Amino acid sequence: MTNINDMTEFALILLSTILVNNFVLVKFLGLCPFMGVSRKLETAIGMGMATAFVLTLSSVCSYLVNEYLLIPFGLEYLRTIMFILVIAVVVQFTEMVVHKTSPVLYNVLGIFLPLITTNCAVLGVALLNVQEQHGFLQSAFYGFGASVGFTLVLVLFAAMRERLEVADVPVIFKGNAIALITAGIMSLAFMGFAGLIKL
Amino acid sequence: MITALIILAILAGVFGLILGYSAIRFKVEGDPIVDQIDALLPQTQCGQCTYPGCRPYATAIANGEAPINQCPPGGETTILQLADLLGVEPLELNPENGEEAITTVAVIDEENCIGCTLCIQACPVDAILGAAKQMHTIIADECTGCDLCLPPCPVDCIEMVPIKTETTNWKWSLPDSTHTAPKA
Numbered sequence: 539m540t541n542i543n544d545m546t547e548f549a550l551i552l553l554s555t556i557l558v559n560n561f562v563l564v565k566f567l568g569l570c571p572f573m574g575v576s577r578k579l580e581t582a583i584g585m586g587m588a589t590a591f592v593l594t595l596s597s598v599c600s601y602l603v604n605e606y607l608l609i610p611f612g613l614e615y616l617r618t619i620m621f622i623l624v625i626a627v628v629v630q631f632t633e634m635v636v637h638k639t640s641p642v643l644y645n646v647l648g649i650f651l652p653l654i655t656t657n658c659a660v661l662g663v664a665l666l667n668v669q670e671q672h673g674f675l676q677s678a679f680y681g682f683g684a685s686v687g688f689t690l691v692l693v694l695f696a697a698m699r700e701r702l703e704v705a706d707v708p709v710i711f712k713g714n715a716i717a718l719i720t721a722g723i724m725s726l727a728f729m730g731f732a733g734l735i736k737l
Numbered sequence: 738m739i740t741a742l743i744i745l746a747i748l749a750g751v752f753g754l755i756l757g758y759s760a761i762r763f764k765v766e767g768d769p770i771v772d773q774i775d776a777l778l779p780q781t782q783c784g785q786c787t788y789p790g791c792r793p794y795a796t797a798i799a800n801g802e803a804p805i806n807q808c809p810p811g812g813e814t815t816i817l818q819l820a821d822l823l824g825v826e827p828l829e830l831n832p833e834n835g836e837e838a839i840t841t842v843a844v845i846d847e848e849n850c851i852g853c854t855l856c857i858q859a860c861p862v863d864a865i866l867g868a869a870k871q872m873h874t875i876i877a878d879e880c881t882g883c884d885l886c887l888p889p890c891p892v893d894c895i896e897m898v899p900i901k902t903e904t905t906n907w908k909w910s911l912p913d914s915t916h917t918a919p920k921a
Contacts, residue, residue, distance in 0.1 A: 607748065613741050620748065627752040631759055638763035 548679045555683030561659045562691045563728040568659030572692060573717065575650065582696035585650045586689025592654045593663060596628040597681025600664035601674055621664045629655045659688060695724065771799045777818045781810045782861035783883030785835045790861065804828060809835035841882040841897040843875050849894035856886035856895060
């Protein structure tokens with residue numbers, strides 16, 4: 539099934555979602571966890587891992603729902619509400635399974651899992667998958683790549699914010715103000731990847 | 738329109754069933770280790786461990802914030818059980834938290850009680866019955882013998898009485914740790 543062409547395509551999807559079309563810094567999706575849980579490196583890593591899991595799973599589930607329920611019955615206009623439903627279920631299910639199977643992981647991810655329901659990047663990925671007419675595996679890779687990109691940026695940003703905490707920042711820029719400025723500069727830097735790949 | 742409603746309802750129903758099933762299938766009973774520690778503690782809620790009650794102390798032990806030797810009412814028995822459960826070395830009871838005492842129960846000298854309700858407010862287990870300007874009394878079955886009602890009493894009418902051993906509450910005495918078995 540998979541030949542060289544497919545492989546390159548998947549690699550391109552990953553590279554595109556992680557760096558070129560990064561969901562946080564280029565598409566500006568999922569900004570609230572980006573600002574909210576980037577104060578400490580550990581929480582950022584936890585949130586990134588939880589998001590990676592949910593994003594991949596929910597983009598696959600959304601694809602299945604879209605392909606086998608919405609299109610055959612001509613209900614494309616119900617996409618948003620259906621995808622929200624799917625995401626909420628996936629998040630809830632993941633939380634239960636993680637709680638049961640791995641208490642250690644649950645301690646790390648626990649409080650972040652419910653937060654992901656409201657992460658617009660998750661819904662964004664599901665909707666973009668439909669828009670770009672991705673297949674099953676493409677959707678999975680797109681979701682996974684998006685979450686890796688999200689995690690990467692979140693962790694980088696958290697590391698910067700930890701240093702900003704102790705930096706000599708003018709009083710009016712302290713806290714979220716300097717964080718937003720930093721995020722803007724990071725976004726500019728990531729814009730430099732644009733044009734690397736055309737998908 | 739009808740199709741949309743039916744599809745949405747069916748999908749929501751299926752998801753509901755999946756979640757309902759997994760809620761039963763993946764049920765987790767609280768934090769098991771905290772419950773196990775809490776079960777070993779004497780439930781006097783006396784606060785001598787410096788925590789507001791037995792469960793907070795159990796949580797602190799589970800999180801590794803507190804040593805296991807801060808419970809005077811439980812004494813050596815509890816420390817040994819905790820050490821066994823948690824797989825750590827048993828410690829001597831921390832003298833800062835108090836000494837291990839024999840089980841007692843508070844008794845109010847009802848002649849002298851002025852009905853000030855101060856001891857009711859101090860009791861952590863609601864074992865004192867009474868109202869303002871009315872004589873108070875202690876529900877002996879509920880009293881944990883924690884001594885917390887003694888300091889607030891303005892007329893010193895509360896006394897700690899050792900529990901009388903009866904057939905209902907008699908237990909084998911604990912084996913003496915200094916005593917070794919005779920060599921055959």
